[in-house]
Amino acid sequence: MQLGGVTLFFLFIFSLLPSQYGAEVYNITPSRPLAEGQTLVSPGLRFELGFFNPNSSANKYVGLWHKSIYPRKYVWVANRDNPLAARDTFVSLRIGSSGSLELVDGKQISVWSANISNCSSAVLLDNGNFVVKDDMGAHMWESSNNPSDSLLPSMVGKQIFLTSWRSDNDPSTGIFKAGYSAELPSQSFIWINGSIPYWRSGPWDQSKYIGVTPGTRYNSYSFNKIPSDKIFIYIDISSEGVLRTMFSESGKNWYLDWESWKSPCDNYGACGPFGVCTASDSPICKCLKGFIPKSNEEWSKRNWSGGCVRRTNLSCETNTNDSVSSKGKDGFLKLERVKVPDFHEYLNSVSLDKLEDCKIQCLSNCSCLAYAYVDTIGCLVWSKDLIDMQKFPSLGEDLYIRLAPSELYEEKPIKLIASLTAIGFMSILIAIVFSLHRWRANQKRHVGLTAWRLETTSMIKIQRDGLREYMGQHDFPELKIYDFDSISIATDNFNITNKLGQGGFGPVYKGMLPEGKEIAVKRLSSSSRQGVEEFKNEMLLISNLQHKNLVRMMGCCVKENEKLLIYEFMPNKSLDTFLYDLTKRAMLDWASRFNIIQGVARGLLYLHHDSYVKVIHRDLKVSNILLDERLNPKISDFGLARMVEETQGLENTQKVVGTRGYMSPEYAMGGIFSEKSDVYSFGVLVLEIISSKKNTSFYFYDQQLGFLAYAWKLWNEGRALEFVDEVLGDSYSSSEVMRCVHVGLLCVQDNAADRPTMTDVASILSSEKDGPHPKRPVFTIQNSVYHPGPYYENTNSSKNEASITIIEGR
Template sequence: MGGELRDCSLLLVPFFLLLCLFSSHHCFAIYNITQSQALSEGKTLISPARIFELGFFSPNTSENNRYVGIWYIGISPKTLVWVANRENPLRSTKFPASLKISNNGNLELEDGNNSSVWSTNVHVPSHSSIVVLSDDGNLILKDGISGENLWQSFDHPCDTFLPGMILGFNAKTGQSSVLTSWKSDTDPSLGNFTVGISSKSRPVQVFLWSGSTPRCRTGPWNRLKFNGVPEMNVSYRSPMTVVEDASQKVSYISFNSYTSSFLSRAFISSEGVFKFMISVKGDGKWYTKWQSTDNPCNRYGVCGPNGICKASQYPICRCLKGFVPRAYQEWSKGNWTQGCARKTKLFCEKNTSTPPSRGGKRDGFQKFGSMKLPDFYEYLFLATSSDICRTKCVDNCSCIAYAYVNDIGCLVWSKDLVDDQEFSSGGEDFFLRLPHAELVGGHKTKKIIISLATLLSIVTFGAILILLIVLHRWRTNQTIRDSSRSTLKYSDQTDASEFPLFDFNSILVATDNFNIENKLGEGGFGSVYKGILQDGTEIAVKRLSSNSGQGMEEFKNEILLISKLQHRNLVRLIGCCIEKEEKLLIYEFMPNKSLDQFVFDGRRKAQLDWPTRFNIISGVARGLVYLHHDSRLRVIHRDLKVSNILLDAEMNPKISDFGLARIFHGTKDLANTRRIVGTLGYMSPEYALRGIFCERSDVFSFGVLILEIVCGRKNTSFNFDDQHQSLIAYAWNLWSEGRELEMMDTALEESYSSSEAMRCIHVGLLCVQDHAVDRPTMPDVVFMLSKETDLLQPKQPLFTFQGSFLCELQEQNHSKCSANEATTSIVEGR
């Protein structure tokens, strides 16, 4: 009997070895480091829930330099969050290195020659130390007897900021905790960029430095968000925690994950870009939520002292009111680093013996709204109200500006104003001290005197003639611009001066007179051209044709909406131009054009692998959540389709074309229209038949969009099948028979994730249900796409946009039957 057991055990050896080959973590992973168990090359230390892993790695193909670091499990490529010996790499030797508990109880890295390369180097009360890796990525040296934490990697960050970690400083001890970039993508040694809290600012703000020079800053913290990061939405619980203890002179910042379903991290790249990223657990891919280079005005002091930056205007820099460029020639070339200087000296500076509050033409304060507050502020803790704050500044001539911010208090400035920025929305009110003549209405008398002097100096007919010509040209240009502003006047609540206007001649230069070689595409609205502005910015110019279905109302509507909305999955409007019959919209340039040029192109669709397609679906969903729920305007797009999804350089989607969009106010959920506009095939039943639209009308369009992306075919391509079957009916038939994967685009060659693909098809069918009440909301859609959860069963679609129905509908409205997706179909309600 014993011999038989031995024979059986011998037979199990090959299976055990095979199991080790296919599951190396079970065979070569450990869960702690002790005196008796070291971590040698080839082994890894893993966290209890298998989220993080510590081991030996080489950052490039060369094995000459080896390091010990922590990375995420299940995310490719390998994402490092911490490196122990970043300044002292292991060199190749005949013998392997090891990470172990030394004789004095410290964690120590030894090379193959038993020489110490790195150590925790702390006092250890006993020699029974133990090392564990927690599920938040923290490597901890514990006392084996008391359980006290003796040392942790979170106190020694590298380039990555993880939930639970802190960045800050202790003014008493001089100690600080900052992030430091890698020297390069393949060299983890200390780079040139650091991220941390400035010890000179209260309230605190986070800085990104290049060496000792500021490169970017967040603005002051107001207990909810950083003033200079308007993307932080205060309607949700902020994940950030900022602690300022004035008595202990300690300040630090930390953050927590939004939910256990996501991984999140912030890091500084070797190129000096600070990013905040998230990953859905199990997805294996990172998504950038915010990065410091998203906005050109984020660059510290880009407009120089007393200059103000606004990303939505061209050029982005201008001088603050009452200031002029210090170097006109350099300023006109786009070199704004020298900034601006005052035109007129302050009254209180010229009359130091007279208090500024008594007599004379006193200085006043000009209000600037939606501002990122300048750097170098001083906090006045005794000024407990806006009125006291203003009084403190008025009575002190060295105070050149002030701001009173809720949850912060009174901030004042006495130096040049550096790193000013104006936002389209958000920000704070900021008050700048100006001479009386520079305030609104303060310079009328000065203008009259100058005008009289100019008239008296005209003594010859030639001079008069030249002046008249100049005045005529100026009035003509001004009339055009005033007419444009008047045309853009959308409602009593809309200030047309907010819209950045471009001169038509500058657009002609940028597009080389709308050269056919710069043409990006064409639709029913007109044509789109690529252009390059004088500062090198690439733009896309949408030139509406005179017979466009998108008229002046749609033109104004698109400007109003897209200039007020800001989201990474919405296209950004740079400006517009109206001159005579010309109506132009200027957008950020999307190098990969629109989604339809990939997904429906037999040669290019292979470039859209499954992760890219799933990212596009998820990105469009997030953009719609913003439009429907998260933006300050509640917007229904009404024309969501594949050709209106643009792709940036990294194939990230951006929703475009808001000409047909509508704003919902208050608690209103439904609207009715007699003018049904949009693209047939994407319209929901309630909208196509009765003119009723709501948020879930967009959900229907999104469902069609999902099915098109998955199968790689246009919804209209099914109109010509023998059975006149629609895309929706085709998808339903396959899904109900359990054959849904048969509709997958053949270009994917089964390289897709079956579970994700089936989930997308399932969600798509839920979105295109006949009755709006049966469809999910967009937040529900995002949740269903991001989590493995049981989904409701969709109802069989009875109403489908088949070819015969479309023609009947259009014939009843004396319209020609067309399936051209590039145009806008208009159906007058019955």
């Protein structure tokens, strides 16, 4: 009893010491426990183990992390399901009287143990493995055999499973589990609740999984071969069920290299049995050739889980006569560049260099529905329903689908030669007449056109030379200069089918680089003088701004009169394509909307306060918020943005640029802009996300209230939840909605001084902190349209709407 009192006394004294006295230790022994304030470090100071409470939560844990890399990532947690109280200061990790490593609370009660005995020490190795040793130095227990949510290079090859955190603030066991399957060759899976497939990698070919695209820098599944003395790397499974490869080359920051979820096609069985998913198509699911939807009604609702069924029975199922002609036998349809289905069978008896033998083996067995021959694996066959197939733009494997003869040998349509000949003759005649007419007209305007061309050529030369001089004067270290021909090929010569939208800058096209990387290409309109300045502005700003909620520029191209900006491709396009579409907006549940609001807030906070120079965006709106494959937001379009000094409060411009409905009163009327101008736009954006209503096309006719005034009226009367988009029903957090409406109304107050900063906004959104009572917004610019009913809302959204409005004084 007396000894226990002395121990508690010294632990108490230690807890009162300032942090500089909390020494780093290199081992834990029976006489030397690890107390809070101390950390166990590896010999090379690469890893560290100690106490932590995630994001200042009410719980405390023992965790392991890379010592010098931020943000800190806890790659292993001991007591993840048995937290200590954050206020308990008498905790320690020790080797107890029974010789077992255990974690005890302030009352010396064990809350976690390694369940071993007779150990003599515990140390942390430079590979991140926390080990417990006996007197002879043998490893009795290792953290690498008992992982949490992360895989380190030293753990590759072990039969282990990763389990996600419950949330970013809660390391307790979540619903997602990742690991390897037992079949040969094995696959990597993510399961929900331990058994329901959520994601699948495809089979392992001794160097990679053949159903996933590789990382941008490293092979995500052979990272144990990466030199650990220069590069830090780990794989984890997030609380949302996404596998990620993170790396640090500088030893200072973590960067994303690869993640398992890139599109809805990555969801296991997205298109059901015999359905194939193509992320770039709309709809994304189609039945294989020879198959039809099991339920047309379900497919019309874009519910593809039921999959497809065979349209024509196989010949081998109905005809056992071996003497039928070749056209009476089943055959195979080749499907290229696919993620092969689940439930493969490996035929190791088939010669490793014969595709034909694999075909013969499958054809001889009527239950064989498909086969694939992978050079690095061999022959794979399938006898169960083909599920979880995905079509890739590049890479992938060839899959051969078994079909009935009638599905393979279709009759060709009869050609109406006479009719086509007549139509062709008339077309040629019309073309000749039209060409003669055009030639005469061209002769009359030849002189004027020549003069115009000379003037235009001169203007283009001035712009081009100015851009080259500008690029030479500025350093763009992260910006790649692309060859125009390669971008032309990537966009199929700027084919109209690849056009994503149109802005004040010019059209935007989707492209595909040779290595399979999807890109978005902004092509400056040749007639736009203002666009040249926007081009310079975006190059200077985005190439130097790095944040996960800002769109990333990959490079640019300048050739003759062509000026191109190349960005990362956002598969879900812009927020307005979801928010104002009657069918797609239902895909934005409240969790997604709240995540978008928080993400945009973080992006603006970075621009206003955390970047190396303060940036005012000046054109924040729903169409300038792009969504990645997981609906995470990225602020885009910095053509109108301005850099200002940190100490500078307000700026004045004689030319007001922006979009009606999002401009603050002081900016729209007086040309005065500051960070509070962006705050106003953010407030409008938040209210639109909550309601799915466009601020410029909503009018409450009975009370003559515009969008902002109507939102304020509902909030002031305690009816703010009536502002929520009706498609959400009751599936939202009322406290989060109230908080967001409150923030939105604080941001759109007429007086800039009354609006919060983005620091205040981020604080309110991330906590239960209350802000002041917002004042009623009076300044609005409404549409001059006829309002025929109780409220009017024009939901038509143009994807090609120009994004720039210019208001100039006389």
